[in-house]
Amino acid sequence: MSLSKTYFADVATQWDDLRSGFFTEEMRDAAIKKAGLSAAAVVADIGTGTGFMLQGLVPHTAQQVGFDESADMLFIARQNLAAYPTVELHEAEGQQLPAADNSFDAVFANMYLHHTPDPLNAITEMARILKPGGKLIITDLDSHDQSWMREEMADRWLGFERTTIQDWYKAAGLTHIDIDCAEGTCDCASPTAEAISLSIFVAIGQKRT
Numbered sequence: 001m002s003l004s005k006t007y008f009a010d011v012a013t014q015w016d017d018l019r020s021g022f023f024t025e026e027m028r029d030a031a032i033k034k035a036g037l038s039a040a041a042v043v044a045d046i047g048t049g050t051g052f053m054l055q056g057l058v059p060h061t062a063q064q065v066g067f068d069e070s071a072d073m074l075f076i077a078r079q080n081l082a083a084y085p086t087v088e089l090h091e092a093e094g095q096q097l098p099a100a101d102n103s104f105d106a107v108f109a110n111m112y113l114h115h116t117p118d119p120l121n122a123i124t125e126m127a128r129i130l131k132p133g134g135k136l137i138i139t140d141l142d143s144h145d146q147s148w149m150r151e152e153m154a155d156r157w158l159g160f161e162r163t164t165i166q167d168w169y170k171a172a173g174l175t176h177i178d179i180d181c182a183e184g185t186c187d188c189a190s191p192t193a194e195a196i197s198l199s200i201f202v203a204i205g206q207k208r209t
């Protein structure tokens, strides 16, 4: 089992509490608003975990599909989203999504990219399933130096430079790229209980029509 799968199997039942220290509902809702989706939109969330982003998308969109490689995280997501018949959840590797080309109006990925083995491939795969004109919205950490997060939180990447994200979006065929700060910062406690603030970006790009 990969480090990421082992980690998320261990923390699945506590994830909603852990996540709230990193990424708030206000930050999520601001990112969703920025995407400017129509009420008829069919959306996907990659690395959906316990379904936090999908919960925010339900009131604003018509159909929501979550993908995650962790059966344990999806088990909690199914409980969190049981009341919503418009939601579908699939256990899947994000580098090879079981979804047709050109099938979603928007694809979201919150705090997923820094866990992926090959982020450019992950972005290319998310772009593949977007309809022409559809939007990719990634929220993730800016580049940082908190190397303990590799061992403690199974992070493969210590955030990303925004210029790199911009290059990867272009390479995946996305245009109208806008990368900005998410509302607020991401606060967490280090293993020594020292409070640390990390910044988060929201990157939006559009698939060519």
Ligand SMILES: C[S@@+](CC[C@H](N)C(=O)[O-])C[C@H]1O[C@@H](n2cnc3c(N)ncnc32)[C@H](O)[C@@H]1O
Residues within 6 Å of the ligand: 004, 005, 008, 019, 023, 046, 047, 048, 049, 050, 051, 052, 053, 067, 068, 069, 070, 073, 092, 093, 094, 095, 109, 110, 111, 112, 115, 116, 117
């Ligand atoms: C930090 S959590 C974020 C969960 C959720 N997006 C949220 O905001 O609460 C990262 C999620 O990505 C999933 N993940 C990591 N690598 C993945 C991969 N290669 N394919 C699919 N899911 C993956 C993990 O299982 C985990 O649920």
